[in-house]
Amino acid sequence: MTYQPVIPTTGLSGWKFLERTLAVQKNTHANSVTIQRDTDYFKEHIGKVDTAEQLVSDRRLLRIALGAFGLSDDIDSKFLVQKVLEEGTLDPSSLANKLSDSRYSEFAKAFGFGDFDTPRTKLSDFPQEIVQKYQSQTFEVAVGEQDDDMRLALNFSRGLPEIASSTSGNDTKWFQIMGTTALRAVFETALGLPSDFGSLDIDKQLETFKEKTERSFGTSNLKDLSDAASVNKIVETFLLRAQIKNQPVSQAGTIALSLLQSSRIY
Numbered sequence: 001m002t003y004q005p006v007i008p009t010t011g012l013s014g015w016k017f018l019e020r021t022l023a024v025q026k027n028t029h030a031n032s033v034t035i036q037r038d039t040d041y042f043k044e045h046i047g048k049v050d051t052a053e054q055l056v057s058d059r060r061l062l063r064i065a066l067g068a069f070g071l072s073d074d075i076d077s078k079f080l081v082q083k084v085l086e087e088g089t090l091d092p093s094s095l096a097n098k099l100s101d102s103r104y105s106e107f108a109k110a111f112g113f114g115d116f117d118t119p120r121t122k123l124s125d126f127p128q129e130i131v132q133k134y135q136s137q138t139f140e141v142a143v144g145e146q147d148d149d150m151r152l153a154l155n156f157s158r159g160l161p162e163i164a165s166s167t168s169g170n171d172t173k174w175f176q177i178m179g180t181t182a183l184r185a186v187f188e189t190a191l192g193l194p195s196d197f198g199s200l201d202i203d204k205q206l207e208t209f210k211e212k213t214e215r216s217f218g219t220s221n222l223k224d225l226s227d228a229a230s231v232n233k234i235v236e237t238f239l240l241r242a243q244i245k246n247q248p249v250s251q252a253g254t255i256a257l258s259l260l261q262s263s264r265i266y
Contacts, residue, residue, distance in 0.1 A: 003032040005143045007150060011243045012236060015153055018143070029142065030135040038064055039134065043127040050121070052085035052113040068133035069107040070155075070182075072141075088114020100179040102163075149242045153235045155182040160234075164226035173222045174206055189245075190238040191216060 005025050007014050018025070029035060042064045049055050056062050056078045066072050066081070074081055080095075087094035089109045096108040110130070112120035120126050136158065144151030160183060163176050177183045188197060191212040197205065210220035217233060219225060225234070 002034040002138075002142065003029040005029070005139070005146060007143065007146050010147055010149070010246075012239050014147065015150060015235070015239055018150060018154075026135070026139050029139045035135060035138060039131045042131060042134070046121050046127050046130070050119065052082045052111070055085065055111070055113075055121075056082045064134050065111070065130065066107070067137055068130045069103045069110070070137050070140075071103055071107060084108050085111055085113045088112070090115050101181070102176040102179045149239060152182050152186050153239060156186040156235055156238070157231055159183050160222070160231055161226040164222040170221055170223070171206065174209060174220075175202075177222070178202075178205060178209065186234065186238045187213070189241050190234050192241060 003025075005018070006021065008017055030039075038060075041060055045058070045061060046065075049058075049061065055065060059075070062078075062081070063072065063075055066074055071081075084096045084099075084104050085108055087096060087108070089096050089105050091097070094108075094114065096105040099105075108114060110120065112118075140151050140154045140158075143154055159180065160177070163173050163180075163183070166173065166176075168176070177187065187193075187209060191209070193208070193212070197208070200208070213225070214220040216237070217225060217230065224230065
């Protein structure tokens with residue numbers, strides 16, 4: 001049986017409850033029968049995998065591997081997954097680097113089939129590395145089944161610091177965020193961007209993201225935005241704006257007033 005997260009209410013109050021209980025809830029989820037069975041299987045068998053072909057041939061291992069990177073929907077796209085893994089990330093023209101979704105390059109880099117003579121599956125700490133990602137991702141999925149805004153907030157709280165900590169330039173990091181659906185959705189909502197924003201030229205999108213983030217949160221430098229206080233400010237703004245969209249007009253006015261009074265959008 002898989003654990004069902006407890007989220008007693010929506011919006012900001014629901015988020016505050018989830019934050020307070022997050023450690024306990026994630027631990028309970030990780031120790032649930034279904035998750036424990038999956039992770040035990042992965043730990044036992046992944047060290048025997050030498051090639052990308054072997055990984056995609058074991059549906060159970062592949063499900064956990066993809067799930068750890070939020071790519072579970074690709075479970076039946078074996079040819080694509082194998083090609084992404086085999087080509088690796090060192091070559092700028094590899095498939096993982098060409099795909100707009102940065103999760104593919106993270107996935108390929110983590111397993112190392114195309115980047116090293118010996119894949120990372122042979123490292124002693126590799127199973128636990130992937131298991132922790134899988135536990136975190138599946139918990140977020142479980143939260144999303146009850147409240148998708150909460151899932152996006154969790155994903156953002158984890159994902160923004162991960163991208164910000166890389167050695168890439170600030171614009172490259174922004175492009176990574178723009179190519180990651182969940183992170184992009186949080187920024188778009190928090191910044192009040194229109195639904196057709198994604199149809200603009202990619203460089204114009206980057207310029208707009210940076211300008212509006214600077215205006216709303218004081219900086220567009222993602223490293224500076226990755227501390228706990230800044231991440232929380234963006235998440236709370238996202239949740240308040242999401243509530244405005246989802247509430248009746250009479251209640252939306254009250255939420256909008258709270259958003260203005262918080263001064264988070266200035």
